[in-house]
Amino acid sequence: MSGPNGMLYGGDEIGALVFDPGHHSLRVGYAQEDTPKADIPAVVGTVSATHIPDAEEKVPDGNVTQTGSKTGGELRHYIDITELHVPRAGMEVHTYMKDGQVDNWDLFEKMLDYCYAKVIRSPSEHHPALFTEAVWTTRPAREKLAELLFEKYQAPAFFLVKSAVLAAFANGKSTALVVDAGASQTSAVPVIDGYALVNAAVRSPVGGDHLAAQAKHMLNNMHIQMLPLYSIQSKEVIRERERGRYTLKTLPAGLTVSWQQYMLKRQYEDFCHCVAQVSESQYEERAAASAPFSHYEFPGGYHQDFGPERFKLTECLFEPTLGAPHLAALLEASSSVGAPVLAGLSPRGPSLRLAARPPWGSVVACGGVASAPGWLERLAKELAARAPSSHRLKSHAAPNSTERRFAAWIGGSILASIGSFQQMWISSQEYDEGGKGQLERKCP
Amino acid sequence: MADILDILELEQPSAEISRDSIIHGDKVKKKYVTAKAVKRPEGMHREVFALLYHDNKDLPPLLPTDTGKAYKQTKAKLGMRKVRKWVWAPFTNPARKDNAVFHHWKRASDEAKEYPFAQFNKQVAIPSYSESEYNQYLKSEDWSQAETDHLIDLCQRFDLRFIVIHDRWDRAAFRDRSVEDLKERYYGICTTLSKVKTNPWSNTVTMVNGEKRIYHYDAEHERKRKEQLRRLFDRTQDQIDEEQMLLAELKKIDARKRERERKTQDLQKLISRADSGNLPPLSQVNNNNEGTSTPSNTASSIARRHDRKLHKKKITTQQRPVRAVESVTVEWSGIKFPEARGTGVWLRSQRMKLPAGVGQRKTKALEQELRLLNIDIAPTPTEAICKHFNELRSDLALALDLKNALDSCEFELQALRHQYEALNPGKTLTIPPLISNMVGDNETKPVGEIIDVVGSPSALNSTI
Ligand SMILES: Nc1ncnc2c1ncn2[C@@H]1O[C@H](COP(=O)(O)OP(=O)(O)OP(=O)(O)O)[C@@H](O)[C@H]1O
Ligand SMILES: [Mg+2]
Numbered sequence: 001m002s003g004p005n006g007m008l009y010g011g012d013e014i015g016a017l018v019f020d021p022g023h024h025s026l027r028v029g030y031a032q033e034d035t036p037k038a039d040i041p042a043v044v045g046t047v048s049a050t051h052i053p054d055a056e057e058k059v060p061d062g063n064v065t066q067t068g069s070k071t072g073g074e075l076r077h078y079i080d081i082t083e084l085h086v087p088r089a090g091m092e093v094h095t096y097m098k099d100g101q102v103d104n105w106d107l108f109e110k111m112l113d114y115c116y117a118k119v120i121r122s123p124s125e126h127h128p129a130l131f132t133e134a135v136w137t138t139r140p141a142r143e144k145l146a147e148l149l150f151e152k153y154q155a156p157a158f159f160l161v162k163s164a165v166l167a168a169f170a171n172g173k174s175t176a177l178v179v180d181a182g183a184s185q186t187s188a189v190p191v192i193d194g195y196a197l198v199n200a201a202v203r204s205p206v207g208g209d210h211l212a213a214q215a216k217h218m219l220n221n222m223h224i225q226m227l228p229l230y231s232i233q234s235k236e237v238i239r240e241r242e243r244g245r246y247t248l249k250t251l252p253a254g255l256t257v258s259w260q261q262y263m264l265k266r267q268y269e270d271f272c273h274c275v276a277q278v279s280e281s282q283y284e285e286r287a288a289a290s291a292p293f294s295h296y297e298f299p300g301g302y303h304q305d306f307g308p309e310r311f312k313l314t315e316c317l318f319e320p321t322l323g324a325p326h327l328a329a330l331l332e333a334s335s336s337v338g339a340p341v342l343a344g345l346s347p348r349g350p351s352l353r354l355a356a357r358p359p360w361g362s363v364v365a366c367g368g369v370a371s372a373p374g375w376l377e378r379l380a381k382e383l384a385a386r387a388p389s390s391h392r393l394k395s396h397a398a399p400n401s402t403e404r405r406f407a408a409w410i411g412g413s414i415l416a417s418i419g420s421f422q423q424m425w426i427s428s429q430e431y432d433e434g435g436k437g438q439l440e441r442k443c444p
Numbered sequence: 445m446a447d448i449l450d451i452l453e454l455e456q457p458s459a460e461i462s463r464d465s466i467i468h469g470d471k472v473k474k475k476y477v478t479a480k481a482v483k484r485p486e487g488m489h490r491e492v493f494a495l496l497y498h499d500n501k502d503l504p505p506l507l508p509t510d511t512g513k514a515y516k517q518t519k520a521k522l523g524m525r526k527v528r529k530w531v532w533a534p535f536t537n538p539a540r541k542d543n544a545v546f547h548h549w550k551r552a553s554d555e556a557k558e559y560p561f562a563q564f565n566k567q568v569a570i571p572s573y574s575e576s577e578y579n580q581y582l583k584s585e586d587w588s589q590a591e592t593d594h595l596i597d598l599c600q601r602f603d604l605r606f607i608v609i610h611d612r613w614d615r616a617a618f619r620d621r622s623v624e625d626l627k628e629r630y631y632g633i634c635t636t637l638s639k640v641k642t643n644p645w646s647n648t649v650t651m652v653n654g655e656k657r658i659y660h661y662d663a664e665h666e667r668k669r670k671e672q673l674r675r676l677f678d679r680t681q682d683q684i685d686e687e688q689m690l691l692a693e694l695k696k697i698d699a700r701k702r703e704r705e706r707k708t709q710d711l712q713k714l715i716s717r718a719d720s721g722n723l724p725p726l727s728q729v730n731n732n733n734e735g736t737s738t739p740s741n742t743a744s745s746i747a748r749r750h751d752r753k754l755h756k757k758k759i760t761t762q763q764r765p766v767r768a769v770e771s772v773t774v775e776w777s778g779i780k781f782p783e784a785r786g787t788g789v790w791l792r793s794q795r796m797k798l799p800a801g802v803g804q805r806k807t808k809a810l811e812q813e814l815r816l817l818n819i820d821i822a823p824t825p826t827e828a829i830c831k832h833f834n835e836l837r838s839d840l841a842l843a844l845d846l847k848n849a850l851d852s853c854e855f856e857l858q859a860l861r862h863q864y865e866a867l868n869p870g871k872t873l874t875i876p877p878l879i880s881n882m883v884g885d886n887e888t889k890p891v892g893e894i895i896d897v898v899g900s901p902s903a904l905n906s907t908i
Contacts, residue, residue: 012561014546128546157544195602197611419561423537427544441601444612 012419016128017120018412020163021108023097024183024208024368027409028115031130031416035402036409038080038119043262044107045078045091077107079114085263087230089254093262100134100184101141109148116153128157128425130416132408135162135189135201142443143436150431157425159416160443162196164189166411167366170403171396176362179379180408181369183208186317195444206317208369211276212268214316218309219271226271227300228263235301244300271296272313278374279311281381288312314372318382363395366408371401528553539565568603570596571637581636587629591618599630606630624663624670631661673791778838793825796833806841813840 013032020027022042029037078084078091096107116124129149133142142160149155164178168191178189178196187203189196219226227246235246275294279287288308297303363383365376380395398404415421426442484493529552534545539562573582578589587595594617598609610623635658679687782799798807814821819836823829857875864873 012548014548156546192607193605195605195608195611197608199611419559420539420564422546422559422561423539423565425544425546427540427542429542429544433542444601444608 011417012422013417014128014422015126016130016157016416018130018132018409018416019112019115020132020406020409020412021097021102022182022184023095023100026111026115027406028119029409029413030120031413033413034410036406036413038115039406040080040111040114040119041084042097042111043084043093043095044110045084045088045093045259046075046107047078047088047091049074049076077110077114079111080118085230087251087255088259089252090256091259092256093258097184099136101137102145105144105148109152112148112153124153124155127155128159128416129153129155130159130161130412132163132166132412133160135164135187135196135198136203139440142439146426146431146436146439150428155428157427158431159425160439161412161415162189162191163408163411164196164201165191165194166409166415167407168364168411169194169414170366170407170411171364171398173362173364173396176364176396178364178366179370181207181317181365181367181375183368186367186369207367208269208272209265210316211272211314211369212265214313215268215272215276216264218313219268222309224298224302224304225300226264226267226298228260229267229299230263232299235299238301238303241304242302244298244302246300267299272372275306275310276314276372277310278314278317278372278378280374280377282318283311283315314375317369317375318378363393364407365395365397366404368405370397371404535559538562568600570600570604571634571641572596573633573637577637577640581640582633584629592629592633594618595626595629596633604630622667624666627661627666628663631659634658635660676791778842779834781834781838791825792827792830795830796822796825798837802841806844809844810837810840813844 011032016031018027018029018031018036020036025042026040027036027038028040029035078086078088084093094104094107096102096104096111098104102108116122120127131145131149133145145160146158149158164180164187167178167180168174168176173191174194175192176190178187178191180187180189185203185205185207187201189201191197216226227244231248231251233247233249235244238245275296277291277294279291285308288311291307291311293305293307294310295303295305363379365379370376370379376395376397380393383395384393398407398410403410424442426438430438430442530549531552532547533550534547535550535556536543536545537559539559578592582592584592594614595609598612602608602612606623606627609626610621613621613626638658779798779802781795798810811821814837823833825833861873861875865871
């Protein structure tokens with residue numbers, strides 16, 4: 001890390017872990033790596049022990065975490081795709097997230113157990129842990145997380161950073177307006193000098209989940225049936241738009257509604273990822289009709305080309321629907337917030353020079369939905385139409401979709417492996433002395 | 445090295461690896477390679493070539509194979525020195541107040557020294573005051589002590605980033621305050637305390653010629669400035685259009701006014717000439733002109749004609765200098781800063797933006813020059829500074845271009861000299877000192893001195 005002539009370069013990695021919990025998935029991995037080790041769906045399947053047939057009990061090392069012995073009322077937990085996507089009688093699917101923060105701590109604990117045991121495969125007391133959080137995370141939730149990490153997992157050190165800040169870092173910015181289009185919501189957060197402006201942040205509940213719901217609605221209207229993938233035994237090759245010919249599997253009885261819905265949602269999401277495209281400007285029947293088609297085959301074997309529907313589908317992200325504040329309005333709100341910020345940026349303190357560029361100047365886009373083709377261009381266009389005329393606007397996003405989706409995690413990975421960051425951690429000593437009250441001070 | 449040799453199918457050196465065997469050992473290899481080598485076609489990538497040809501001409505294995513032998517033998521020795529061990533070692537960080545121990549990789553041979561990144565632990569000095577000091581000097585009608593304490597605390601936490609401080613201001617406990625209010629109070633405290641206390645805070649007090657200078661924050665000015673900015677940003681498209689329309693109208697009115705003045709002047713002349721006798725033909729033309737521009741004529745046509753006239757004037761005035769320049773064929777390329785841009789009001793700092801035509805490299809070079817001159821690369825844009833700064837940068841750009849041109853001329857001259865000397869062996873071409881830049885040390889020195897005079901030597905040292 002230190003070279004000749006006293007120059008210091010590179011980072012200093014201390015074996016830290018980075019966790020980025022989201023509504024769609026939890027990203028976890030070692031700091032200094034470029035992608036998370038695992039991207040785990042943010043849901044936990046539970047089966048009450050009475051349901052479990054004896055045969056399964058003997059499986060020695062599935063990735064199942066179990067609490068206690070098999071007595072009445074005990075639950076078995078199934079985490080990650082390989083376990084979760086198996087049809088099981090009586091398996092309920094629960095999410096532990098709510099409103100951008102962890103809500104069900106018992107389930108989240110199971111998830112962390114799984115991460116340490118099956119992903120990291122190393123004891124938690126060896127690794128400092130850096131967590132990302134949404135800007136509006138409440139104080140009790142933050143403190144609870146610190147408590148969990150220090151008291152249950154004996155982490156040597158812990159730190160919390162706002163995900164918008166990390167996304168800006170991942171794009172090489174310390175001052176930016178970060179637009180995060182995640183699963184549960186889309187938010188715009190101004191970040192200045194590495195600090196998120198909490199009160200200036202705006203969000204709308206339109207995100208990837210809404211898009212999937214929209215896809216379901218659209219397919220229903222087109223009378224296309226989305227059969228559950230797990231129920232198909234085999235299917236025949238058929239011509240386009242022909243009725244699907246398939247045989248069904250025999251499934252275990254007692255599949256729960258929550259699990260079936262979860263599985264179907266994944267399929268609708270897949271449909272969105274393959275088909276959805278954001279049009280350059282507002283949806284127009286004629287322009288959309290001339291765009292290239294995209295082919296999609298449904299689990300039952302039915303397949304067809306999708307043309308204008310591709311654009312119609314994503315229009316909900318930019319248009320007001322279902323009474324939700326749409327993205328454009330959202331950005332408008334953040335821009336009116338941005339203006340005083342902007343005005344405040346140009347003056348200088350006597351010695352401290354504030355960033356010369358207002359956050360308007362650089363807009364950083366991240367999150368899963370941001371990787372939909374055309375989304376970034378549309379955002380840039382919508383913003384340009386609303387920006388003060390004298391402002392040059394520049395939007396940034398990682399070129400490939402994984403980096404966009406993992407922007408917050410990557411920022412965390414960068415931050416936790418910077419040498420000068422190592423003084424920021426809340427160590428277990430500090431926690432023992434100062435308690436969780438210092439969290440507000442130490443993690444801005 | 446055994447496994448590498450195995451892969452290359454080279455003979456294994458039987459003896460211990462020594463300096464000799466490494467230096468002379470490759471003779472054997474070379475022979476082997478040249479015997480079989482197929483020449484790589486030009487332009488083909490090494491990797492592609494490697495896929496097509498290798499030593500024994502069979503296809504690369506599809507599956508990873510393990511010969512079972514390679515890895516069990518002596519380890520690869522790639523250097524003469526022994527490899528230095530890395531260890532996962534504990535360390536403490538002096539930048540931390542607790543003595544937390546973290547681990548990182550370090551060379552076993554490196555002796556323990558202070559954590560190198562601790563040197564980046566810089567903190568802004570924030571004034572502090574005691575209870576009695578507060579009561580004595582800092583009491584304010586507007587600010588309670590609790591609120592002041594909160595402000596100082598936030599200043600400490602966010603290193604005087606007032607925008608962030610404003611965002612995190614405890615609005616539940618205290619009333620909402622603007623960024624200017626916060627700054628005003630903070631700098632007020634600094635000023636008061638630095639008058640009564642001896643320790644100066646680096647950021648608000650500067651010593652100039654042994655005399656304390658305290659930063660004065662002009663809150664009223666800032667408020668006005670931001671209000672102006674806000675209005676500028678909040679203009680709607682309608683307002684911008686209206687503004688443009690008004691500006692156009694103003695131009696028309698001006699043009700009409702000038703036209704009228706011209707007419708009265710002509711009239712005056714006409715009268716005076718009529719008084720003195722016969723009319724010259726020129727005024728007839730003028731008269732004709734006036735005949736068409738009866739009051740019914742639209743203002744726009746007047747404006748247009750006026751414009752045309754202006755053009756003519758410009759052309760005639762421009763012609764002379766062009767001819768003068770022709771004899772000097774130096775292509776001068778300073779920076780042309782565009783005049784007013786955008787509509788309506790704009791920020792003066794925009795005038796200092798380099799135009800888009802200036803490339804990245806040139807921008808970097810300019811910044812470097814400015815740094816050498818110890819000049820802020822983004823100074824506060826007052827009218828005068830703006831003007832001088834732009835002129836300076838334009839001159840600097842020109843100087844850089846000239847320097848480049850000089851360098852290339854010099855290069856050409858030297859090349860020609862070498863050519864001459866090669867064609868006429870034994871002769872040397874002496875370049876008259878007048879056109880040569882390659883002069884003795886005694887002549888370059890003054891130049892160096894001049895540069896030193898411009899930028900202070902200490903600045904030169906610190907920036908290099
Ligand atoms: N190529 C794509 N096109 C459209 N949507 C996509 C694409 N890739 C991912 N998504 C959607 O992005 C969402 C996941 O985004 P992301 O991982 O940023 O969410 P999250 O961080 O888990 O959730 P949140 O930020 O709301 O807590 C999912 O809803 C997924 O369907
Ligand atoms: Mg997210």
